[in-house]
Amino acid sequence: MTIAERQSPAQDIAPRDPDVVMRLSRMGSAHPMRLSFLRVLLRRIKSEGWRLDRPLWEVDARGVGRAVYRARGPERTYCLVAFAHDLPDEMRSDRVIATAWDATFALVEGEPDAADLDRLAANVPLQEAGRISAKELSLSRANRSVRLFSHVVDSLARGQQPDRAEIDAVGYLMRTTAVYGSGKFGAADRDCIAARPELKAPFQAEMLSVWLTRAFTVDIAEHMARMQGGAQAVRLDRDLRRRLGVGNSTGLGMAPFLVRHPRLLNSWMTARETALARVRALPSADADARATFRQALAEAQENAALWHSDHPAQIRKLAHLRDDLDLVATHVDHVWNPAAPRPWDALWRWGVGTLSEEGQECLLALLLEPHGAVVDDLADTLDADEETGFPLDGSLPLATLRALLARDYGWVRAFDFADPDRSARFWYVSEEKLEPRLGNRHEEEGQHREQPLGIARAIAELRAALDEFGTTGTLAAFLLRHPEHRHSLRRVLMLRGLPYAEIRDNLLDATLLPIDILRCKLAFFGATRFDPRSDRWVRISLFQGQPFPDEIGA
């Protein structure tokens, strides 16, 4: 397929309306898809023939030591340095309040020498209390799933394979908590590495780190089994191994990201929505594409069956999803006419009229699956220049500003901030742990130190100030009298013409579910098995079902 053929079909099918796409309930129904960041990474590693190995393994009988996992691409090499620790159960916590973990990691540029390893050994196990350098691209840690890790080690030590149902019930041997990159704790800045093709798409260094961490989680379990069982021990069956991902446990710390990086959010959403529009515009559905779609649907049904959560909201959504996927299967097998013009568009429009938001967003992911040749190039558009437009244009006429607000922020008028429930929450940073939290404005102290994440309310206040100021004049004159709106004004101007930059919802609302924000971001990472542990804390799995390094390149 030529570039012209690939791009032309979408011209008469518009991407979805941001008023539909950017609502929290729909963002909180997002599914991983071909353009998710871990899929982008694995496609590159495979297509470029990266060589992957483990040049260092120094771990003792207690499971304490260090290891290095090496990924050699066409131009550069990256290494995950892993430190394995002996963590007492009573110290195991996924929260940022933790001070020790089962394992800690850093992704290093090039190959670390002995001095690098010693430097990292003195800092990486400390995580936030340590420092890393411009040579490092990420800093992370992981805790065991105690139950599954023990089951797998004990089984392998006895010479038996672990129970598949136990593996499926948990899905990972370890779960990471924070994975820090982009300058955090001294790591290399994003703009120092963003020009490299392999790191241009978002979070590629972090995804590489987690993927190599997944290999470590199995290696350490097999090592412990050998130490425990000696010659009797066996390695984990490769099919069972594929069923293991890396867990991730995360909370409110991740939520503000999408508000603070609106140009990036716009890039992600635009890429996904453009991909959907391209597929809908395809004139036909050939047999290969139909078979791939049907296979992806079957896998989605299996995934939905294995996907477990105890959270009431997620239980409801899972029930909808399972029903919806059955409906899709029935429709595709018995009703859908793939020979009709634009068959994928017909299927999509049927889904919009029939399925829940959960089902619709899953259908989106399924529609992209057979169409790598049509959509995969959009991975090159997932990044964003987040500095463009930072300086304010003080010469802007206020009439132009009003027109911008009317065009881009009309959605704000849906919220009546005279109602206390519309501003019932406030976002703040805790003094104790420097992590984002969400307070109840009418019950808790601290709103004078509120973080500027209530975009809808801020825009409503800006609009009111403009009404009071008058209709003529320039932005510079308005700012002299109203410096308190400087932050909102920069945002409005920086996001001009970016349809998917704003979450078109009220992040201060009494009914806000922060897990909706988390799910959207995690779906773009490529996360599966979204399992809320509260309204603001979630566990997920990464790389589950994907190949291991020794299956791609050795």
Added chain:
Amino acid sequence: MTTAPIDMALSELRALVTKAARGAGLGWGHAEEAGWAAEWLARHGLPAADWATLWLARCVAGGEGPVTIGAALADRLAPEGGPLPQDALPDYLPAPGYLLPFLHLIARARGAIAIRAGGIAVATVDPDGGVTFGPGWAQASAGWSIAPATEPPTTDAPTTTRALVSASVIDCLDGLALRTTVPPSDASRRNAGAASSDND
């Protein structure tokens, strides 16, 4: 005993100065410009963190700092140029180096600009962002003004990608940044994590 300076990523420095500026009483809009200016300065190899402690201390005391002044100038003059106002700067101004990033925005529209002290140019920024300091820069402390530059600057384009900052300066900025945070309460602790154990 002295401790070694901390090797900071520029985004890390920018985030720290943004929070410190907010903690010193600036609005969020000016605070993020303080962070942006700090990164601009650090990229030029200038002591952005040290200078920040000087002017932020004045802001804590209720005074005006170079970021609000520089931002107001850039709002007015960066888009379309125009004459530089003679009374743009107060007689006393802590850390005038923080004006340079904003003057660069203006210089892009109307040519090189000098910061003067007592009528003598002590620093010049050109349209490409190059900065030249005169011999009087270190001693200058009052009588500030800005004017079109009369000599072409000669410095190279910025290349620095890291900032070395002393631990005491970081402590000072951390202290200001802490003023953006909320002390713990039973409710905040209760609502922060998972509703179940992580030991499973």
